[in-house]
Amino acid sequence: MRVVRAGSFTIAASQLGLSRALVSRHVGELEGRLGARLLNRSTRSLSLTEEGAAYLEFCERVFRDIESNERAILRTRAEPVGTLKVLAPKSFGTIHLSDAVIAFAKAQPRLRVSLVLENTPYRGSYDFGERGLDLVLCFSTMRSASVVEQEIGTLEWVLCASPDYLARAGRPQSPSDLGEHSCLVHVDVMPNDSVWRFEGPTQPSLASQATAGLSPPKRRARRRKGSVAVKVRGAFFSNAALTLAKAAAAGLGVTLVPRYAVADDLAAGTLVNVLPRYRAASRTLLAVYPAAPTIPRKVQAFVDFLKLWMAEHDIGRRKPRVAAE
Amino acid sequence: MRVVRAGSFTIAASQLGLSRALVSRHVGELEGRLGARLLNRSTRSLSLTEEGAAYLEFCERVFRDIESNERAILRTRAEPVGTLKVLAPKSFGTIHLSDAVIAFAKAQPRLRVSLVLENTPYRGSYDFGERGLDLVLCFSTMRSASVVEQEIGTLEWVLCASPDYLARAGRPQSPSDLGEHSCLVHVDVMPNDSVWRFEGPTQPSLASQATAGLSPPKRRARRRKGSVAVKVRGAFFSNAALTLAKAAAAGLGVTLVPRYAVADDLAAGTLVNVLPRYRAASRTLLAVYPAAPTIPRKVQAFVDFLKLWMAEHDIGRRKPRVAAE
């Protein structure tokens, strides 16, 4: 191609940065392989044979194809295109992630987005392979060198109950009081389901003053380096945070669920925060994707978007205002 | 492609006769060059990424293209296809070659044939290059290492005149008698146009006996190793053999032209052979084509056909029967 375009072996060689010898050899080898002379060459002029003209046309077509394809592939590095398949825990995904994904899909019209929600989010590299997933969102580390984990944000769990339940059963003043309460327990996701951990209380001076005389020596609550773990008596169990929230709203008891599950109820007053000065163990949301030299643009875009989105929407982050008691 | 088809690096490697290391490296380099991961590989399973699937499809398309094209090129080696451009001397081509070319074109329906007739048939490698000729037919050697010359057949030149001219001017008994005759000379093609050379006479014993007493010591005819050269006095000149034949038929004189030019006249009796026992210097028809490692199938086919055709049609070969005197 270059020889024909240049009209001369010598010029083509200098354009290609090769010696004339190589160019001559390459053309000769190609002719030998095809078994047909492609160029009629006399010392001064160069011209295509019939086969040469046909072959040149073919080569140019193939090169155009290759070029356009490489451009297409390079574009996937420049902008998010194609399909993005995300796997996420069902409850978290249903309630809050769906909004984020919808917003993301709207912002990326050239990207098809698929959100797969399951209760058992990740079963190994199988998901990235056969299932064709690009990204898995989960709360526990994979402990595998073949994946990359990136923190998206922290999800805070909140302790809450309905006002009428609290009016009926009394408002707990410290975590240890929870042992006496009807607790609605989220199972299968948090480790040690029946043990709730808290940190705090915040404003320790005030809290200690306020509760010094009221709270008896803690029973069944073991403090450990500023955190307290209390074994609760479950009255109702579910692996779905929304179900627990509904149960709590119905006055069934006190529940510890991710904030996203009860955000609406808290805003509406159907549920109120219990022990606001204590912070339940928060869990970081991880974005997990296969370890590769380069992260696909679409994955990067989604991770970035989700980080920003979670920060902006303040999911799981404790609101500045303290719920009025 | 082979890795995907095999479903495994190891299997693909053994199928390709390479080591796993190379296959891994090749795929890795390709991914690096494209900037995108093509295969999701975990130890046990292999699967395509979205980019990988698209790229595979593209590669298969390109490979199909290449394969079909190479088949097309290989077919030009198996059977004569395409276009064959032949250059030939105008007079020879017009009269006799055209029939052969027409027959050849009929026998090769997949081959387009172009017959270019010129009085100056060959001007160097320019014809094979810029003009796109595949084959040049001519009577003189090229004396060039960059072309191949192949003998197609021998064209005999015959001395003839019209019966009425002979009745008027007398029938020559030996070449030397031609000096006294009105000669119609073919110029520009034979070297030394005004010198006619003959060999013979055939049947030397009879001829010598028959002419011993009749012919005086030859004047203006120099014998050389069995051949005789006679300088003729031109009465009419042309570079077109057909024109000379017409002139001779019109009774203008004796002419020496290729047999093909007067075949019809001889058969019709419009012209008769003069000095049939002498053989005018015959000229071999050469097929000239560019020197290349492999001769194009279409050229080879035409050369073969033309050789056979000339042998069958006995062009220029002295007919077994001797023209009746």
Next chain:
DNA sequence: ATCTATTGTTGCATATTACACAACAATAAC
């Protein structure tokens, strides 16, 4: 849960080849 066999990846030594240089051959212009 531990072990094991298999698979893909990487460091390193080597054999292959790709390449440039130089001499040569050939042709068109002077």
Next chain:
DNA sequence: GTTATTGTTGTGTAATATGCAACAATAGAT
């Protein structure tokens, strides 16, 4: 005839392509 330019071919060297071996990682078996 002379000459400059162009394509081709022989030869030594440098770049690379390849295989081997060790390694890392995972899925299945125990």
